[in-house]
Amino acid sequence: MMDALIAGKLHARPEERTSAKGGAFATARLRAVAGDGESLFVNCIAFEPQAMAALLALDVGDAVSVAGSITPKVWTDREGTTRPALDIVVARVLTSYHVQRRCGAMAPGASGGPQQRPHQGSGPDDGSEPLDF
Template sequence: MIDGLVGGRLYGEAQIRTGQNGKRFVTCKVRATTNDGDTIFVNVIAFDDEVQTALLALSDADSVALSGALTPKVWTDKNGLIKPAVDMVAHKVLVGYRGES
């Protein structure tokens, strides 16, 4: 397991799901940019109630930073190219909320 911090933008909307044990969790994707300008997708799952609430409050393309356990992966796109990806079990979230006056 790798502990890490990932910053990027939410890709789509966070989704509520229910496990076989009846417990709720939230999944989402975060699009992060690497140092060389490439994009990497982070597949996020959150079991913590506070993290779930924060992710569900976000909209597509909102900025987010997450810390948690990372697992590197690869996937194949429709052109047959192998691309990197990361799975994350999110433990903490940092989001920028708009203030209302």
């Protein structure tokens, strides 16, 4: 098993399903662009409640990044050409909503975000700017 972080756009609306034993899970299909410019389909399945909720909140065409354990696969298209694909068990989901929320939280003075620190240069007039990491 390999761990990966994959970014792409949702090809189909995520679906919530129930296993034969009654366990809930979510599935999604992601289209990612491979290094050669070809599209690569990524079949996503999420069991973790947070990952499930994040996937189910998305719609077709939404940009998303998923992290988890991947398994490489191949499939055959209508013309008989074999193409690569990936299956991923999603552990984490990152969307533009998460990025905007995190950036807002990290803004100086934001609730829970870093506060402006006093100037920490080597001297009072050294011309350096404070670094906010």
